[in-house]
Amino acid sequence: MTSEKTQNCSMCNRWKSDEALRIMEFRLSYLVLNRDQFFPGYCLLFTKQHATELFHLEQKARQELMEEVSRVACVLSGLFKADKINYELLGNMVPHIHWHLVPRLRHDPLWPRPVWAEPHQELLLTDEEYRQRSAAIRQALEAV
Numbered sequence: 001m002t003s004e005k006t007q008n009c010s011m012c013n014r015w016k017s018d019e020a021l022r023i024m025e026f027r028l029s030y031l032v033l034n035r036d037q038f039f040p041g042y043c044l045l046f047t048k049q050h051a052t053e054l055f056h057l058e059q060k061a062r063q064e065l066m067e068e069v070s071r072v073a074c075v076l077s078g079l080f081k082a083d084k085i086n087y088e089l090l091g092n093m094v095p096h097i098h099w100h101l102v103p104r105l106r107h108d109p110l111w112p113r114p115v116w117a118e119p120h121q122e123l124l125l126t127d128e129e130y131r132q133r134s135a136a137i138r139q140a141l142e143a144v
């Protein structure tokens with residue numbers, strides 16, 4: 001679907017935008033690493049289709065999408081030794097279904113509050129570090 005909406009949507013264009021952050025293409029969604037890695041393993045999973053609400057999807061697609069989300073969450077939990085995975089699906093700023101999947105640790109500075117509870121210094125990696133982290137997540141996903 002190409003419309004004014006999708007052309008102006010940053011999430012619709014995100015998969016193409018930064019190769020180093022790409023992790024995996026699923027049937028219904030894409031998974032990328034979040035540029036800010038203050039919370040190690042912080043990923044974004046977003047639908048290929050431009051949709052703003054889960055209830056806009058067909059039931060079967062919604063169920064399959066939840067399986068993709070859960071598969072990623074399970075892998076992130078193991079890889080980053082998370083005490084809890086946070087799933088954040090807001091879409092106020094970017095109204096295209098996307099989850100912030102964040103491995104949380106009991107000793108992280110914002111625990112137990114949401115990652116957005118207060119500002120933090122962004123942690124940016126080099127392209128090589130992004131590629132290594134993306135590859136580690138990809139390999140773990142392929143092994144499931």
Ligand SMILES: [Zn+2]
Pocket residue numbers: 005006009010011012013049050051095096
């Ligand atoms: Zn979109």
